[in-house]
Every structure is written in structure tokens, then in C-alpha cells.
Amino acid sequence: MIRLTTPLGDEVLDLRAGDRVLLSGTIYTARDEAHLKIREKGFPFDPKGAVIYHCGPVIDEAQNKVVAAGPTTSARMNNLTKFMLDAGIRGLIGKGGMSAKVREELRGRAVYFAFTGGCAALAASCMELAGCHYSELGMAEGIWEIILTDLPVVVGIDAHGGDLFER
Amino acid sequence: MDPLYNRLASAVEEAIHQAETILPPDVEEALHTAYNKETNPTARGEFENIFANLQIAREKNIPICQDTGILVIYLTIPETVPLTTKLYDAVSEGIRRATKSVPLRPNAVHPLTRKNSGDNTGAGIPAVHILPGDTLQVTVFPKGAGSENMSQIRMMLPSEISKIPEFVTSVVKDAGSRPCPPIVVGVGIGGTFDSAASFAKEALLSPINSMTSFEQEICDSINQLGIGVMGLGGDTTCLAVKVKEGACHTASLPVAVNIQCWCSRRGVVEVKL
Numbered sequence: 001m002i003r004l005t006t007p008l009g010d011e012v013l014d015l016r017a018g019d020r021v022l023l024s025g026t027i028y029t030a031r032d033e034a035h036l037k038i039r040e041k042g043f044p045f046d047p048k049g050a051v052i053y054h055c056g057p058v059i060d061e062a063q064n065k066v067v068a069a070g071p072t073t074s075a076r077m078n079n080l081t082k083f084m085l086d087a088g089i090r091g092l093i094g095k096g097g098m099s100a101k102v103r104e105e106l107r108g109r110a111v112y113f114a115f116t117g118g119c120a121a122l123a124a125s126c127m128e129l130a131g132c133h134y135s136e137l138g139m140a141e142g143i144w145e146i147i148l149t150d151l152p153v154v155v156g157i158d159a160h161g162g163d164l165f166e167r
Numbered sequence: 168m169d170p171l172y173n174r175l176a177s178a179v180e181e182a183i184h185q186a187e188t189i190l191p192p193d194v195e196e197a198l199h200t201a202y203n204k205e206t207n208p209t210a211r212g213e214f215e216n217i218f219a220n221l222q223i224a225r226e227k228n229i230p231i232c233q234d235t236g237i238l239v240i241y242l243t244i245p246e247t248v249p250l251t252t253k254l255y256d257a258v259s260e261g262i263r264r265a266t267k268s269v270p271l272r273p274n275a276v277h278p279l280t281r282k283n284s285g286d287n288t289g290a291g292i293p294a295v296h297i298l299p300g301d302t303l304q305v306t307v308f309p310k311g312a313g314s315e316n317m318s319q320i321r322m323m324l325p326s327e328i329s330k331i332p333e334f335v336t337s338v339v340k341d342a343g344s345r346p347c348p349p350i351v352v353g354v355g356i357g358g359t360f361d362s363a364a365s366f367a368k369e370a371l372l373s374p375i376n377s378m379t380s381f382e383q384e385i386c387d388s389i390n391q392l393g394i395g396v397m398g399l400g401g402d403t404t405c406l407a408v409k410v411k412e413g414a415c416h417t418a419s420l421p422v423a424v425n426i427q428c429w430c431s432r433r434g435v436v437e438v439k440l
Contacts, residue, residue, distance in 0.1 A: 018209055058233050058272050067270065068233035073313060073345055096344040096398055116213050117313070117347035117397055118430045120233040122220035140272070152216055154209055154399065164209060164399045165344060 003150075007049025008090040012111045015155045017162030021113065022150040026130065027051045027093065031072055033141035035080035037134050044133035044143060047087040051113075054094030056140030058120075059129065066127040066146060070120035071095040074112070078102055085110050093153060097165030103157050114156035114164070126151045171248070171440070172257035175303065178436040179261025182307040183238060184269050186434030187230045190221055193374040194351075194406070194431045201349055201403040210401030217396075217429065232430050235271040236309030238262055239368065240293045243300025247440065250297065258295050258305075259288045274312075296365075303438040308372060314350065314428040317342035320364055323420040331356065331422055332385045338424040339389045339405065344398020347428035349406045351375055352389065355423040358413035363421035366411040371427050375407035382408040396429075406431075 004011065006025030015021070028045055030038070030052050038044075054077060057069035074094030081098070082105050090110045092098075095117040106112060115123065131145040157163045168176070190198075202214040224231040240258055244250065263286045265271055275289040276282060287293075319338045323330065335354055342350075355366030378386060386408040395401025406429065415421060 020209075020212055056233070056272075058230070058235075058270065060270075068230050068272075070233050075345070095347070114397060114399060116216040116220070118232040118234075118428060119216050119220035121224035121227065121229050121231060122216055124229070125223050125227075152212070154212060156399065167393060167400070 006051045006091070008051060009049055012090050013108070013159050015111050015158050016160070017155050017158045017164045019155040021153050021155060023051070023093070023113065023153050024148050024150055027053045027146055027148055029053045029055045029057060029144040029146065031056050031141050032076055032080070033137045034134060034143045035077055035084070037137065039080070039083055043087065045145065047084070047089050049088060049090050051091035051093060052084060052089055053146070054092065057144060059139055059144065064129055066124045066129050068120035069123045069127060070118055071115045074098050081105060097156055097163070103161060103163050106157055106159055107161060108159055111155055111159055112157035113153035115151065115153045123151065168257070168260070169253065172253050175254070175257040175305070175438050176261040176264065178305045178438045179240070179258050179307065180264040180268065182305045182434035182436040183262065183265035183271070183309070184434070185436070186307050186309050186432040187235055187269050187271070188224050188228055190231065190430065191433055193376045195221065197375050197406040198349070198429065201406060205402050207395060207401035209399045210396040210403070213396040213399060230269060230271070231432070232311065233272055234311040234313065235269070235274065236311045236432070237274055238287060238293050239308040239310055240295045241306040241308065241372070242295060242297045243302060243304045244297060245301055245303060245440070248303055255295055258293060262287050262293060303440060305436050305438065306372065307434040308368070309432050311428055311430070314346035314426045317346045318367070318423070318425045320360070320421065320423040322360065323422050325418065325420050327420060332388055334422060335385050335408070335424050336388045336392070339394070339426070340392055342426060343394060346426045347430070348394055348398065349396055349403045349429050351406050351427040351431045352385070352408045353425040353427065354385070354408060354410045355421070355425070356410060356412045357415035358421060359415070360421055362413060363423040364425070366413055367423040367425035370409040370411035371425060371431065372433060373409055375409065375431070378407055379410070382410050
């Protein structure tokens with residue numbers, strides 16, 4: 001098992017599809033609306049080496065806690081990913097994989113991590129809530145800044161065209 | 168609220184809580200059986216995440232998945248309980264209570280304006296299916312969107328009976344990684360356009376630890392696809408196929424395929440009369 005901590009750098013180039021990784025450090029949730037907002041208004045965080053999580057969590061705002069936070073279907077973000085990678089994002093986390101176009105966009109610079117769909121309780125147990133950006137987008141669509149400790153992911157698409165979802 | 172309806176609302180809340188936090192034993196057993204047979208290392212890792220997740224949800228009393236679904240309700244009512252709107256109101260009240268107490272993600276929106284009701288109820292939902300019975304019993308079936316969206320219905324020809332397995336397999340192939348495999352597949356055969364879909368959903372309510380030879384044949388055909396756990400490849404794409412049939416018009420053969428993610432949740436609670 002490989003251990004990685006965000007922000008990520010050129011170590012992502014060493015990863016190969018199928019590698020199991022324990023991921024730690026700060027990540028940012030973003031679904032459709034957050035992608036559109038960032039494209040329009042810019043990043044509310046430093047995108048260099050950052051990791052995006054395709055997720056609409058259940059948050060207990062009274063206790064400032066992540067209750068449940070499994071991945072959403074990444075394919076919805078197929079056409080919203082290139083500008084993220086161009087800005088320096090080095091990792092995506094989601095479920096179900098992404099298009100051949102994204103596979104090419106990842107080449108030489110970033111990877112796609114698959115996290116098990118439905119595993120919302122396991123994800124939440126690895127998470128500490130650090131903040132919220134663009135909170136006007138609401139609970140599911142806002143950008144939640146989360147500190148991970150050892151989230152068990154697998155490299156679904158590597159930076160060299162390797163893709164476990166391709167068949 | 169009348170005490171009986173208050174007890175019904177509480178039973179709905181309890182059945183939702185049970186369904187959202189603890190997987191039925193037959194489903195957990197099917198996942199373990201698939202894990203024990205799995206030869207793909209990536210798929211084995213995904214199964215391990217699923218088992219860890221189930222344990223955490225149970226211990227911490229939190230939802231297994233953040234998509235807590237649209238709630239489909241099945242009720243049996245004895246002769247002594249009249250079928251009135253109070254019955255439906257009590258079910259909706261139970262859902263509103265569970266939305267706060269479990270908690271559930273508010274998932275119910277207007278279909279066109281997409282405005283969220285905030286409490287998982289709305290016009291026409293929950294769907295409440297009522298059958299006569301000896302006891303007042305609630306069955307809650309939370310249905311997530313990832314798998315529900317991949318479901319299909321086809322009005323096949325009576326001459327195409329032998330093509331049913333091929334159709335069901337093609338629906339699963341089209342769905343690919345999106346419905347969170349390993350899936351359970353409910354197949355409704357016969358009836359009319361609408362009842363075939365109801366049969367498919369009802370088929371998903373039966374325990375998945377046994378299959379007929381017809382169900383096994385379709386399941387084996389699906390597992391040849393190699394989609395695997397979460398679409399990452401592997402031996403098991405489908406945990407079980409369940410079929411429910413009904414008589415149909417001599418000129419018809421409706422076939423509905425309702426897909427269910429690995430998190431095949433259901434909760435059953437009996438209400439004291």
C-alpha cells in the first residue's frame with residue numbers, strides 16, 4: 001500500500017492503474033455546480049497540487065462534522081475537468097471512472113483515484129471538516145475543505161493512459 | 168394524531184433507520200460469498216472497503232451511503248385498519264421524522280423546477296403500496312438514484328421469450344460502473360407497462376440467497392461481462408437476479424429491469440394494533 005499526502009507533486013507520475021493508495025491531507029469536494037462556479041469565479045483555494053473529490057456529503061453543520069461522504073458519479077464532470085487540470089490539480093477522487101478525453105487530459109500530470117461507491121461511513125471516518133467555500137451552493141453542491149487521514153483508494157486512471165475502467 | 172397512526176409513523180421512522188444503517192443478512196452474506204470467490208486483487212480491495220463501511224455504519228449508527236434514496240413503502244393492513252388518507256399521512260410523517268433523526272439527505276425535488284421539499288416527501292411520493300394482511304406491517308425500501316437511473320423497460324414480442332436474458336444482460340452492460348456494482352437485478356415479466364415495473368421492484372424485496380435456474384442463467388450471463396465491483400473489473404458484477412412474473416395480454420411481453428446497487432437496503436417493522 002502506497003501512502004501519499006496532499007498537495008501532490010511529481011510522485012503521481014510513479015503511480016500505475018491498480019495501485020492501492022492511502023491518501024491523507026487536504027482535499028476539496030466539488031460536483032457539477034462547484035465546477036461551473038470555479039470556472040466562472042476562480043478557485044477559492046490554491047489549485048497547485050490539490051485534489052478534488054467528486055462528492056456531495058451529508059454534513060452536520062451544528063457539530064461541524066462530516067456524517068456521510070461517499071463518491072458521486074465522476075462521468076458527469078467529464079467536460080468540466082480540463083480547466084481544473086490546467087490550473088494545477090494533480091488528483092481527482094470519484095466513482096465509475098471518466099471519459100477517454102479525460103484520460104488523455106490526465107496524461108503526464110495527474111491521476112484519477114477510485115473510491116468505493118456507497119462507502120459513505122468509511123469515508124466520513126477518515127475525515128475532519130476544515131471549511132466551506134461557495135457555501136451558497138448548498139450542502140451537496142458547495143465546496144467542502146476536508147482533511148483526510150488514510151482514505152483507501154485505488155488508482156483508476158494513471159498519468160500514462162492506464163485505465164482500469166476501459167474494457 | 169390518533170395513537171394508532173402515531174405508532175405507524177414511529178414504525179415507518181424505525182424501519183427507515185434500520186434500512187439505512189444495517190444491511191439485511193442475506194445481502195451481507197451474498198457480498199461475503201462473492202468476496203470469497205473473487206480473484207481480482209482490485210475487486211478484493213473494494214469488497215474490503217464495503218465490509219469496513221458496513222461495520223462503521225452499524226457501530227456509529229449512521230447511514231451506509233450518503234444517497235439515502237427515495238423511500239418506497241409497502242404496507243400490509245388487516246381488516247380492522249380502515250384504508251383512509253390518515254394512513255398515508257402517517258407514513259409521510261414517519262419519513263419527515265426520519266429525515267431529521269437518522270439523518271437522511273433531503274432528496275425529493277419537484278421534477279421540473281427541481282425545488283427541494285427538504286423533508287423527502289412531495290406530490291405523489293412516497294409511493295405507498297398496500298396489500299391486505301394479518302398484521303399491520305411496514306416495509307421500507309430506500310432506492311438510490313445511481314442504480315434507479317440505469318433501469319429500463321421494453322415491450323417485447325411474445326415470440327421473443329428466449330431473448331429475455333439477452334435484454335436483461337444488455338441493460339446491465341449499458342449501465343457499466345454507474346449503478347455501483349455488484350448489483351442485484353429485479354426483473355418484472357408480464358402484466359402491463361406499469362405493472363411490469365412494479366413486479367421488477369417487488370422482486371428486489373425478496374431474499375437474494377436463492378435463485379431459480381432461470382435467474383441463475385441470467386446472473387451467470389451478467390457476470391461474464393467482467394464489469395466487476397465498482398466497474399474496476401473482476402468476477403462478480405451481479406450478486407443475484409430476482410424475477411417476478413404476472414399474467415399478460417396474449418399479444419404482449421412487457422419486461423422491466425430494475426437495478427439495485429450493492430447496498431440493497433430494506434427495513435421491516437410490525438405495528439402493534
